[in-house]
Amino acid sequence: MTETSMAPPPGPPADSSNAAANAVAAQKVYGSGDTAVHALRGVDVVFEKGRFTSIMGPSGSGKSTLMQCMAGLDRLTGGETYVGGVPLSTLDDKALTQLRRDRIGFIFQAYNLIPTLNAQENITLPMDLAGAKPDDAWMQQVITAVGLGDRMDHRPNELSGGQQQRVAVARALASQPDIIFGDEPTGNLDSKTGAEILEFMRKAVDDLGQTIVMVTHDPVSASYSDQVLFLADGQIVDQMMEPTTDAVYDRVRSMGD
Amino acid sequence: MTILKLAIRGIRSAFGRLLLTIIAIVTGVGFVSGAFILADSLSNSFTTVFEEGFADTDAQVIQPSAGFGDSQGGPQGNSTLPDSLTAEIAALPEVGRATPTVALNDPDSFNQMAVLDINDEPVRPAGPPILAFSWDGETLGGIDSFEGTAPGSNEVALSAEYVDAINLANGSDVAIGDTLVITTPNDGKVEYTLSAIVTFNVTIGEFYLLVDIDTAQQLFEKEGKIDAIDLAAAPGVEVDDLIAAVQQVVPEGAEVLNQADVLADQLAAFDQVIGIIRNILLGFAGVALFVSLFIIYNTFAILVTQRLRQIGMLRAIGATQSQIRWSVVIEGFFVGIIGSLLGFLAGFGFAFMIKAAFQATGGFPETGTVVETRTIVVAFGVGILASVFSALLPATVAARVTPIAAMRNEPPSQSSVSRRAAIGGGVFILGAIALALGLTGTGGEFDALGISLSEVWVVIIQLAIGAILIFLGVIMLSVLFAGPFVDTLGRSSVLGAVMLGLGVGLLALMFSIGDGVPQSVGEADQAFFAVVKWISFFVKLFVATVAIVVGLSILISKARGGKATGIGGSAGALEGSLARQNAARSPRRTAATAGALAIGIALIATVAVMGESLKKTFADSLEVTLKADLYVYNPETFESFSADIAAEIERIDGVAAVSAGRNSTVKLGVDEEGEDDLVGIYGFNAATGTSIINPSIVGDFDGVLGAGEVMLFEAEAEDRNLGVGDSLDIAFDGDGSSEAFSIVALFSDNGSVNGSSIIVDRSTLVTYGKDDVDDTGVLLQEDVDVESVKAEVSTVVREVSADLAVEDRQEFVDTVSGQIDGLTTLINYLLGFTLLVAFVGVINTIVLSVVERTREIGLLRAVGTTRRQIRSMIRWEAVIVCVFGSVLGIGMGVLFAWAGISAVPEGFIKLAIPYESILFTILIAAFAGVLAAVLPAFFAGRKNVLEAISG
Numbered sequence A: 001m002t003e004t005s006m007a008p009p010p011g012p013p014a015d016s017s018n019a020a021a022n023a024v025a026a027q028k029v030y031g032s033g034d035t036a037v038h039a040l041r042g043v044d045v046v047f048e049k050g051r052f053t054s055i056m057g058p059s060g061s062g063k064s065t066l067m068q069c070m071a072g073l074d075r076l077t078g079g080e081t082y083v084g085g086v087p088l089s090t091l092d093d094k095a096l097t098q099l100r101r102d103r104i105g106f107i108f109q110a111y112n113l114i115p116t117l118n119a120q121e122n123i124t125l126p127m128d129l130a131g132a133k134p135d136d137a138w139m140q141q142v143i144t145a146v147g148l149g150d151r152m153d154h155r156p157n158e159l160s161g162g163q164q165q166r167v168a169v170a171r172a173l174a175s176q177p178d179i180i181f182g183d184e185p186t187g188n189l190d191s192k193t194g195a196e197i198l199e200f201m202r203k204a205v206d207d208l209g210q211t212i213v214m215v216t217h218d219p220v221s222a223s224y225s226d227q228v229l230f231l232a233d234g235q236i237v238d239q240m241m242e243p244t245t246d247a248v249y250d251r252v253r254s255m256g257d
Numbered sequence B: 001m002t003i004l005k006l007a008i009r010g011i012r013s014a015f016g017r018l019l020l021t022i023i024a025i026v027t028g029v030g031f032v033s034g035a036f037i038l039a040d041s042l043s044n045s046f047t048t049v050f051e052e053g054f055a056d057t058d059a060q061v062i063q064p065s066a067g068f069g070d071s072q073g074g075p076q077g078n079s080t081l082p083d084s085l086t087a088e089i090a091a092l093p094e095v096g097r098a099t100p101t102v103a104l105n106d107p108d109s110f111n112q113m114a115v116l117d118i119n120d121e122p123v124r125p126a127g128p129p130i131l132a133f134s135w136d137g138e139t140l141g142g143i144d145s146f147e148g149t150a151p152g153s154n155e156v157a158l159s160a161e162y163v164d165a166i167n168l169a170n171g172s173d174v175a176i177g178d179t180l181v182i183t184t185p186n187d188g189k190v191e192y193t194l195s196a197i198v199t200f201n202v203t204i205g206e207f208y209l210l211v212d213i214d215t216a217q218q219l220f221e222k223e224g225k226i227d228a229i230d231l232a233a234a235p236g237v238e239v240d241d242l243i244a245a246v247q248q249v250v251p252e253g254a255e256v257l258n259q260a261d262v263l264a265d266q267l268a269a270f271d272q273v274i275g276i277i278r279n280i281l282l283g284f285a286g287v288a289l290f291v292s293l294f295i296i297y298n299t300f301a302i303l304v305t306q307r308l309r310q311i312g313m314l315r316a317i318g319a320t321q322s323q324i325r326w327s328v329v330i331e332g333f334f335v336g337i338i339g340s341l342l343g344f345l346a347g348f349g350f351a352f353m354i355k356a357a358f359q360a361t362g363g364f365p366e367t368g369t370v371v372e373t374r375t376i377v378v379a380f381g382v383g384i385l386a387s388v389f390s391a392l393l394p395a396t397v398a399a400r401v402t403p404i405a406a407m408r409n410e411p412p413s414q415s416s417v418s419r420r421a422a423i424g425g426g427v428f429i430l431g432a433i434a435l436a437l438g439l440t441g442t443g444g445e446f447d448a449l450g451i452s453l454s455e456v457w458v459v460i461i462q463l464a465i466g467a468i469l470i471f472l473g474v475i476m477l478s479v480l481f482a483g484p485f486v487d488t489l490g491r492s493s494v495l496g497a498v499m500l501g502l503g504v505g506l507l508a509l510m511f512s513i514g515d516g517v518p519q520s521v522g523e524a525d526q527a528f529f530a531v532v533k534w535i536s537f538f539v540k541l542f543v544a545t546v547a548i549v550v551g552l553s554i555l556i557s558k559a560r561g562g563k564a565t566g567i568g569g570s571a572g573a574l575e576g577s578l579a580r581q582n583a584a585r586s587p588r589r590t591a592a593t594a595g596a597l598a599i600g601i602a603l604i605a606t607v608a609v610m611g612e613s614l615k616k617t618f619a620d621s622l623e624v625t626l627k628a629d630l631y632v633y634n635p636e637t638f639e640s641f642s643a644d645i646a647a648e649i650e651r652i653d654g655v656a657a658v659s660a661g662r663n664s665t666v667k668l669g670v671d672e673e674g675e676d677d678l679v680g681i682y683g684f685n686a687a688t689g690t691s692i693i694n695p696s697i698v699g700d701f702d703g704v705l706g707a708g709e710v711m712l713f714e715a716e717a718e719d720r721n722l723g724v725g726d727s728l729d730i731a732f733d734g735d736g737s738s739e740a741f742s743i744v745a746l747f748s749d750n751g752s753v754n755g756s757s758i759i760v761d762r763s764t765l766v767t768y769g770k771d772d773v774d775d776t777g778v779l780l781q782e783d784v785d786v787e788s789v790k791a792e793v794s795t796v797v798r799e800v801s802a803d804l805a806v807e808d809r810q811e812f813v814d815t816v817s818g819q820i821d822g823l824t825t826l827i828n829y830l831l832g833f834t835l836l837v838a839f840v841g842v843i844n845t846i847v848l849s850v851v852e853r854t855r856e857i858g859l860l861r862a863v864g865t866t867r868r869q870i871r872s873m874i875r876w877e878a879v880i881v882c883v884f885g886s887v888l889g890i891g892m893g894v895l896f897a898w899a900g901i902s903a904v905p906e907g908f909i910k911l912a913i914p915y916e917s918i919l920f921t922i923l924i925a926a927f928a929g930v931l932a933a934v935l936p937a938f939f940a941g942r943k944n945v946l947e948a949i950s951g
């Protein structure tokens, strides 16, 4: 049994110098007036470099919103998010796009790949968009890690769901971003294939020093990470270090839904 | 270059969807390249022919005409030279040969001479002209060889092709030495002996009729005159020296042209004709391209919607807005390239085939198909520009897709309906202003940016811009009312009633005010038109019947509580209401689909309404103005004929009065720009004229004009600030002299006098050499048998000319209406291409919207909707949208026709609406909808349920 710490809801992070990304008093309101939805109600969070973090919480608690805002896909209505110390609200669309391209990786639940490009082309797409040359040694390492072998020139529709997700992870790793965000990256996969992907991500953190933040509903998936944040009603209500499946499961059950 | 790769892969994956879009570009570019290639090739052929013809001629003497109006002179309106000049020039030492030529070469009267066949009908094959020339047996450029001897007096030589045509008409061969009957412009029928059959090196299908120079002078009424002198230099003399020497002896104003100038001069007229053909084709190209802009825009707009997630994904992983925009634009660029390439090939094939057809029929020179660099540049430029331009807006929409769209399937933020309507309103108002400027003629002339345009062109351009802007405005505004319109129309009770109403209405119009059942076939050469009439009668009958049946089925199905009954009854059932909801749900898509069709229909409606208005105006005007019982004229060419005919007719028993009329052009001075101020003049027998032709004289003038007296058109008098009692200086010739006339009355209807502004006694025109007539009106005594007098008049007329027709009033009205119908039909056939492009556009949008709704259709199938029901749902949606498009198009067509008619000065033409054609068009549009839905409905019905839902 691993020791799990049940710390009180964290206050503003004392130290953000080691942060790959962090948020301060992040607020997000959808709509206005009577129909306004407060998806984030002042979230302070730090994602430290080289760490694998899971975000959990009931449906509608704001997990995807938090991730999207921290990844520069959407903008906050209050507070600030930083990637590598850069405040995202100060960036215009073009700068934000470049930041996403060069410093952030993404793994979505589905629709990760461009159907008209083959696996290899999908992996190098962010660098191609930047007009940058991929680091060959690194690419070789990533491609080997994906383990697609001779299927690298296949189109996504010729690959299984698990293979497609592995390509997506490889793409996220390929440009050596500061941080990778995944929104339920294994949500569409069976548990065995999901486990493969999670192993792969775990190895990227352990061996390559990658920083990963992942939204998940599954305690088993969460147990692959170093830390779990619990979100409820737009606020971080709890966190757990070195999570195990059972501990997470208990915690989730106790939160109710 | 990732963007390029993405674009190319995008095209490859969506190729099926882009195929119809490509067809749209192919049509437009095909017209453009076909127009240029055909024109260049024809021009090249003509050049070859003329180069042959003038190969032996170093120079030519002509007398350019200072005149105007109907040319009585030499080629291209040149005046004649004195006969004696030939000898004077031939005497010069520099001159090797001086050959005078006389030609019946008034460009308007190429066909005046013809050989009669054994049935006394002129042999005048459709198409190529018959050219009549003088020939001395040696020097006529282009002659390869001949059998027989050069023609002398009462002899004629014919080109071998013409002899073939005569043999074909006779069913037996004519031979040298045979006597031929020839119809001539001035001397009626003459009998000449065939002296030679001439073979030309190259022809463009034209026929030659050659006589000696004395005969030519007499036949063409050029006694003592010649049209030109062809010169060859004496051995060892430079052409420049020859020209310099001849210039010393020619009369003032005459020109000595070198070979190149002669060629240019001769080719100018042909190039003008070729230019007109080319510009007409280019006009249709423009229309086709305009329609394809819509189709391309629609396609890309829908593709962008379909690729929402993909675009969002690209944005999320770092594609900038401009990269996304470029990827769509580049796709447009490639679609443009493919479409242009295919279009260019189609245009080439089209030009090649037309040329091959010419060559097969008339010894057209084998000069090859000419493809200028300009043609390629323009064809590709136009195709690519159109495609890229139409992709721009969808590209901007694509660039606006947010990165989170990859996760949420939200549609891209397009400009809101109200914003679009506001822009549409603005565009519409701009269009209305342009139209108003054109109608009020406030634009004046345009002379800036190195372009100068006459007032007429300014008006035409203003109207065209106005029409285009109004069209775009209406299409954008239609987003506002497309929803309510299709929602109402789609209600089964409304749709049933509308179908029934249209069907019944069409039938009623066909048999009441329309032509009804076509009359029996008359003359043989009208058989074709009779067949066309019968076909269109039956098509209309069929369409009306089907509409009634379908309308009733829908109403019955509705009454039976939505149980589909009879043909088309499904519109009264669930399918119908689903179709209605689909059409009403996305007004933007409905408006876009309808817009593609509306433009084609708007153009056809414009032409139809204008044609109907012309016909109505003409018939109304004749009702009042033409009192003649019989009318003698040349229905083919409206060419003039000898006045003797009128005199002879007058002697026939039962004829009360005859008026011979002649049109011409005269000069009333010089306007501010130094251009000749030309107006039309009409001369008739003043003594009897107004009892036969009534120009609606203002006040009580008896219509009898004396010498030196004129009547002036009221509106013209106002413009010029003239009135009864004022004097008017009229110049009849280009020599600068004019004569003062006094205005004795004004008249208000110039339609009766072919739009002329001045009426004089015909004797005045005779004084100025215009002694032939264009038309002759015959008034009969009361209580005589019209038919028997008509037969006698015909005998007299046929004696003189085989080309003239004698028609009673109804026949005359029918002939002219028929000609207007013929013209509108021709234009509509060409516009039919546009409609075809529009139709492809409708199919395109429906296919794409079916693809877009794959998931939804899958759900419908999953909950138990049959394939058949899915198909009829899509079919009815197409019908509703097409009817909407046709109503939009017809509305605009009537507006445009009204504007076009109103722009004609003096309110000459009155608006008349062809209700029958309009009902027919709406029903045809509904049928087009059924057809357009065939392919998409097939796709939709075939969709596997699971695949559709998960897809």
Ligand SMILES: Nc1ncnc2c1ncn2[C@@H]1O[C@H](COP(=O)(O)OP(=O)(O)OP(=O)(O)O)[C@@H](O)[C@H]1O
Pocket: A030, A031, A037, A038, A039, A057, A058, A059, A060, A061, A062, A063, A064, A065, A066
């Ligand atoms: N575009 C939007 N417009 C309005 N409300 C939104 C929008 N996106 C999300 N919301 C709302 O914001 C809240 C948080 O949504 P979010 O997608 O972040 O939840 P989540 O925790 O990711 O849920 P799930 O586990 O179901 O994915 C929800 O109440 C949701 O309805």
Ligand SMILES: [Mg+2]
Pocket: A063, A064, A065
């Ligand atoms: Mg979520």
